[in-house]
Amino acid sequence: MSGGVRVVTRGLVHIYRAEGHDVAALSGIDLVVAPGERVALLGPSGAGKSTLLALFGGLMRPSAGRILVGEHEMSRLTEAELDAVRGAEVGMVLQGAARNLLPYLSARGNVEFAQRAARRRGREVPDADTVLDLVGFPPEAADAPLAGLTPGRLQLLAVAVAVSCRPGLLLGDEPTSQLDHGARDVVLDALAQVNARWGTTVVVVTHDPDVAAAMPRTITIRDGRVGAEGRAGEEFAVVSADGSVPLPPHALAALPPGSLLRLHEDGDRWVLVLEEGDGDG
Incomplete structure (x- = not known):
């Protein structure tokens, strides 16, 4: 049985203020990500990819429309409820490994710290060594200072921290952008392992075509809308709710x-x- 959660958006709109003007980052996103899918969000800078990911994770609230993560309609949750969802059901890897880690703790210590709130609530979570093994983090480095770890190992650890409570949804904002090709592929394998062994739904933002090619499904965001979808390397235009068809x-x-x-x-x-x-x- 899949451990992943379903993500659904309907008419999702997000508007922010910039230099005294309203700017539409998202302009009516209709989207379904099935439980256990691995999906890459593509598109040019400013298209709305990272905004969409932040909305999935409950880091921002939409200006209009609906977003459901599992059974939760995110825009209707209180801040305390959002904290509980993020602590148990949604894991997030922010861009730049350092933003996800505590530098004064070891790798094992970072995973255990991320699990503290879940344990206090009585939630069963895997032990830290199991999580580190899942993502391929070398056991001999589990207690080493973070300052001595390579960028690739730091990013693996960021993934381990994000999945430490075995969430149903894992979100990654450019999780491989600062890595060489070898380290990038190791991180991609870690994401695939989390998906395969735990059934976790995985959604990542990327500019890298090789990262996109490693995902079974790609969704291209253009001008705040779903502009195209890719399945097994083939691109498809998507009919919007208003009947329009954005062309690549x-x-x-x-x-x-x-x-x-x-x-x-x-x-x-x-x-x-x-x-x-x-x-x-």
């Missing part, structure tokens, strides 16, 4: 504004066909 940049280059497309049914598929001679070019 390479398609827009071939189909400038004003192009006329005909939609027709072809067996069990719907096909868009460009009308020759139409468009503004």
Whole structure:
């Protein structure tokens, strides 16, 4: 039975103030992540990826719309309830390993500290060595000072801390961005192990196409909306709730504004066909 949780958003909108103006970071996200999925969020800087991840984790509240993590509608929870959800059901790896760790504790000490609140509530959690082994952290370094650890090992430890209470959802904001290729692949394997052995739902933000390729599903965010989805390396456009179909940049280059497309049914598929001679070019 999967240990992962389902994530659902409906009409998700997030607006923030910048230089006296309202800016829409997200403009109506409709999305379902199934329990136990591994998903990469892609898109250019400023597209809204990290904002969406923060909303998943209850670090911010949406301006409008709904977001459900498991049975919890995040926008309706009190701060105390959000703290409880983050402590038990959602693990998060913030960008930069140092932001996730206490420098004066060892690797084992960091995992045990992250479990303290859950243990006080009577929640059963795996022992620290089990968590470190799950992510592939070397046992000989479990009690070493953090100052002597490589960037790759620090990032593995950040993942271990995030999953120390065996959450149903693991969120990672660019978890491999500061690593070389070898260390990156080790961290990706750790995420896959957590998913495979515990069934944890994994969602990561990334700019790295190799990281995206390691995920069974990719979701591209463009201008605050879901612009495309990828499954097994193939990209698909996504029909929005209002019926619009955002096209990827390479398609827009071939189909400038004003192009006329005909939609027709072809067996069990719907096909868009460009009308020759139409468009503004």
